Amino acid sequence: MTPSQRLDATFAALADPTRRAILARLAQGEASVAELAEPFEMSQPAISKHLKVLEKAGLISTAQSAQRRPRKIEAAPLADANAWIEGYRKFWERRYSALDELLGQLQVAPPKSKRIRH
Amino acid sequence: MKTLIDKAQVTLPSDTEVRVTRDFRASRDLVWQAHTDPKLVRRWMLGPPGWSMPVCEMDVRTGGAYLWRWRSDESGKIFGFHGDYREVDMPAKILNAEYYDPGDLGGAMDTSQPAIIDTRFTERDGITSLVMVMEFASKAIRDATVSTGMTDGMEMGYQRLDKLFAERHGD
Numbered sequence: 001m002t003p004s005q006r007l008d009a010t011f012a013a014l015a016d017p018t019r020r021a022i023l024a025r026l027a028q029g030e031a032s033v034a035e036l037a038e039p040f041e042m043s044q045p046a047i048s049k050h051l052k053v054l055e056k057a058g059l060i061s062t063a064q065s066a067q068r069r070p071r072k073i074e075a076a077p078l079a080d081a082n083a084w085i086e087g088y089r090k091f092w093e094r095r096y097s098a099l100d101e102l103l104g105q106l107q108v109a110p111p112k113s114k115r116i117r118h
Numbered sequence: 119m120k121t122l123i124d125k126a127q128v129t130l131p132s133d134t135e136v137r138v139t140r141d142f143r144a145s146r147d148l149v150w151q152a153h154t155d156p157k158l159v160r161r162w163m164l165g166p167p168g169w170s171m172p173v174c175e176m177d178v179r180t181g182g183a184y185l186w187r188w189r190s191d192e193s194g195k196i197f198g199f200h201g202d203y204r205e206v207d208m209p210a211k212i213l214n215a216e217y218y219d220p221g222d223l224g225g226a227m228d229t230s231q232p233a234i235i236d237t238r239f240t241e242r243d244g245i246t247s248l249v250m251v252m253e254f255a256s257k258a259i260r261d262a263t264v265s266t267g268m269t270d271g272m273e274m275g276y277q278r279l280d281k282l283f284a285e286r287h288g289d
Contacts, residue, residue: 004261004265007261008261085130087265088264089127092138093125096142100143101162103152106144106151107144
């Protein structure tokens with residue numbers, strides 16, 4: 001997968017509330033399919049479907065060794081998704097910090113030319 | 119009492135949208151003025167580091183147009199945005215259509231369709247909240263726009279991101 005396809009897979013996987021809840025659970029520690037299915041009113045096969053989407057997106061992995069094959073969260077794609085937006089966020093924050101400063105200056109000495117009337 | 123959002127927040131409400139939120143310790147009139155007076159806009163509407171804004175023309179009224187251009191101090195390259203105001207409701211709302219002009223930067227982005235930008239200003243207890251929702255013509259354009267990040271010069275954009283990911287994933 002290219003980086004942008006990888007991000008697509010990450011965001012598509014995160015677009016579902018059940019999958020987000022599964023990730024929230026796995027963020028606290030690994031869990032088996034049965035344990036993951038428990039809080040949801042869903043069958044294990046239905047949960048397994050969601051787990052497949054998450055696994056395909058690289059957001060979780062399955063430990064093959066243990067009998068119960070617990071799932072565990074993988075941080076890298078989430079970090080990439082954050083990094084992706086973070087660059088754009090910083091771009092805007094740089095502007096808005098400059099705007100903060102400008103607003104501060106204007107409050108000290110409001111420009112006289114263009115007063116807004118209501 | 120709501121918490122002051124003193125750092126920009128960016129979310130993706132849908133496949134084609136980006137939402138930027140930020141609060142300012144200033145009256146709505148003043149924040150509006152800083153968004154609509156070209157002399158003030160050019161003081162904060164920064165391009166990437168090392169780029170200045172030689173062109174900032176704005177006629178902020180419904181049906182009016184605007185033109186922004188940035189120039190690299192080092193290479194002299196130019197890119198910009200231009201658009202028209204579809205709805206201006208002072209001092210609460212600006213709805214505009216924005217076209218990206220890659221200028222000397224080139225790139226494969228489809229620039230024929232505008233982004234529709236809806237900016238709202240609300241004031242409470244002397245704090246002005248800005249909510250800007252940008253809707254792009256496609257997911258691909260939205261993603262390309264967010265990916266440029268524009269923090270280190272737009273030319274780098276995707277290449278830089280690809281490199282970063284390659285390093286992290288070892289491919």
